[in-house]
Amino acid sequence: MDAATMWGAVVVTGGASGIGRALAERFAADGAAVATFDLPGTTGPGAVHVGLDVTDPDALGAAVGGVEAELGPIGVYCSNAGIAAGMGLGDDADWERCWSLHTMAHVHAARAVLPAMAERGGGHFVVTASAAGLLMMMRSAPYTVTKHASVALAEWLAVEYGDRGVSVHCLAPQAVRTPMVAGSDERARRELEAAGAILEPGEVAEAVVAALRSGEFLITPHPQVRGYEAAKVADRNAWLAGMRRLRGRL
Numbered sequence: 631m632d633a634a635t636m637w638g639a640v641v642v643t644g645g646a647s648g649i650g651r652a653l654a655e656r657f658a659a660d661g662a663a664v665a666t667f668d669l670p671g672t673t674g675p676g677a678v679h680v681g682l683d684v685t686d687p688d689a690l691g692a693a694v695g696g697v698e699a700e701l702g703p704i705g706v707y708c709s710n711a712g713i714a715a716g717m718g719l720g721d722d723a724d725w726e727r728c729w730s731l732h733t734m735a736h737v738h739a740a741r742a743v744l745p746a747m748a749e750r751g752g753g754h755f756v757v758t759a760s761a762a763g764l765l766m767m768m769r770s771a772p773y774t775v776t777k778h779a780s781v782a783l784a785e786w787l788a789v790e791y792g793d794r795g796v797s798v799h800c801l802a803p804q805a806v807r808t809p810m811v812a813g814s815d816e817r818a819r820r821e822l823e824a825a826g827a828i829l830e831p832g833e834v835a836e837a838v839v840a841a842l843r844s845g846e847f848l849i850t851p852h853p854q855v856r857g858y859e860a861a862k863v864a865d866r867n868a869w870l871a872g873m874r875r876l877r878g879r880l
C-alpha cells in the first residue's frame with residue numbers, strides 16, 4: 631500500500647504554524663490529502679484549510695464533516711493546536727484557555743473522529759502534549775497541568791480504542807524552534823534551552839510519522855525525556871529537589 635493510501639485524509643490542527651505546519655507538509659509529501667485547521671485569518675499548507683477555533687465543538691464537528699465530504703474518510707487526525715499561556719500560577723482566564731485548548735479540544739476531536747475510525751477498524755489519532763505533560767514547565771502552572779491532562783487523555787483513548795483498530799499516540803517534545811518558543815519570555819526560553827537541544831519542526835514531524843508506522847504510543851523526539859520521566863517516577867523527592875536546583879540556576 632503506498633503512503634497516500636495508507637494515511638487516508640489527514641487533519642492537522644494548529645496547521646498554520648510550527649509543528650502543525652511541518653506535520654501537514656510531511657504528510658502532503660507522502661501524497662496524502664491534508665486538511666489544516668487553525669484560527670480564522672490564518673492560511674495553511676493543506677489542500678483544504680479551515681479557519682476555526684478548535685475549542686468550539688460545533689465548528690470543529692462541521693469542519694470534520696466538510697473534510698470527509700471533500701477528501702474522504704479521515705485516517706490521521708493530529709490534534710496539535712496549543713498555546714503558551716499563563717506565566718507562574720496564571721489567572722483564571724489562562725487556566726480556562728489552556729484547559730479548553732490542551733484538553734477539551736482533544737475531547738471534541740475524539741468525539742468527532744474516533745467512533746467512525748473504530749467503525750472502519752483503522753486510523754491514527756495523535757495528541758500533541760509536551761514533555762511538560764510528563765515532567766514540568768516551571769514557568770507555567772496552567773501549561774504544565776493541562777498538558778498532563780492531555781497525556782492522561784491520550785492514554786485513556788489508547789486503552790478505549792486500541793482494540794478497535796485505532797492507534798492513539800501522544801507527542802511529547804521538549805523545545806522545538808517555532809513561533810511559540812520565539813514568543814516566550816526570557817525566563818521561559820532559558821528553561822527550554824536548559825532542557826537540551828532545540829529541534830526543528832521537521833524533525834518532530836519525522837518522529838511522528840515513524841511512530842505511526844511502528845505503533846509507538848509515546849513520541850519523544852528528545853530521547854532524554856524518557857530517562858527524565860523514569861527518574862521522576864523512581865524517586866519523586868529526588869526529582870523535585872533536582873527541579874528546585876534547576877529553578878535556582880535559572
Ligand SMILES: NC(=O)c1ccc[n+]([C@@H]2O[C@H](COP(=O)([O-])OP(=O)(O)OC[C@H]3O[C@@H](n4cnc5c(N)ncnc54)[C@H](O)[C@@H]3O)[C@@H](O)[C@H]2O)c1
Binds near residue numbers: 647710711808809
Ligand atoms: N515549540 C515547542 O517547543 C513545543 C514543545 C512542546 C510542545 N509543543 C506543543 O506543540 C503544539 C504546536 O506548537 P508550536 O510550537 O508549533 O506553536 P505555534 O504557535 O507555532 O503553532 C500553534 C498553532 O496553533 C494555533 N492555534 C492556537 N489556538 C488555536 C485555536 N483555539 N484554534 C485553532 N488553532 C489554534 C495557532 O494559531 C498556531 O498556528 C502545541 O500544542 C504546543 O503546546 C510545542
